[in-house]
Amino acid sequence: MVFFEGEVRRAVHRLKYRNHQSLAVPLAQLMADYWRKDPMPADLITPVPLHPARQRKRGYNQADLLARAFGRMIGVPVETTRLKRVRHTRSQMSLSAADRCENMRGAFTYQTPKGNNASGVRGRRVLVVDDVCTTGSTLEACSVALKSAEALSVWGFTLARAIYRGDQVK
Numbered sequence: 001m002v003f004f005e006g007e008v009r010r011a012v013h014r015l016k017y018r019n020h021q022s023l024a025v026p027l028a029q030l031m032a033d034y035w036r037k038d039p040m041p042a043d044l045i046t047p048v049p050l051h052p053a054r055q056r057k058r059g060y061n062q063a064d065l066l067a068r069a070f071g072r073m074i075g076v077p078v079e080t081t082r083l084k085r086v087r088h089t090r091s092q093m094s095l096s097a098a099d100r101c102e103n104m105r106g107a108f109t110y111q112t113p114k115g116n117n118a119s120g121v122r123g124r125r126v127l128v129v130d131d132v133c134t135t136g137s138t139l140e141a142c143s144v145a146l147k148s149a150e151a152l153s154v155w156g157f158t159l160a161r162a163i164y165r166g167d168q169v170k
Helices: 006-017 021-037 052-058 062-074 097-104 137-148
Strands: 044-047 083-085 108-110 125-133 153-161
Touching (some): 006 021, 006 125, 021 153, 044 062, 062 125, 097 137, 108 137
Parallel strands (some): 125 153
Antiparallel strands (some): 083 108
16 A cells, blocks of 8 residues: 555546546556565455436446556456445535545445345455545445445455545645
8 A cells, every 4th residue: 555645646647637548557566566575355346326317427346446456466357346335425525524424425325136045245345445545435435335235344445545634645
């Protein structure tokens, strides 16, 4: 994991806001390098989903791109369609820690697959992947949805960690 500053910050912004999707692979490589030094138990990876309206506007989900590349690199399957953002939320960038938590409350749900061979996340160790962690509010809200679907454990794994001091993000 690296801090969200300098070249990493610029690369994430190019990936996220300027359609430089090719950056997902080298950024996922940074994640995989860190993972190999300090792996977490995971049976399945799922990216933090965007709300459908935001995904339509952007055209892609940067967390999905990172998760797919990262999963291939470390050999853990990636499931991208069952964790859903069901509520359109405000951008987290200008919110305080308390407001970020409230903004994410109830924003995600997990759709358990139907059928005899469908296992979903029940009894599995799930790794939620995102680009940047600031307060952990988004990862926490995803975790609540996955735990309600009976995931055995849920871990968050991000490319970068924002430098966070109280209610100020650097």
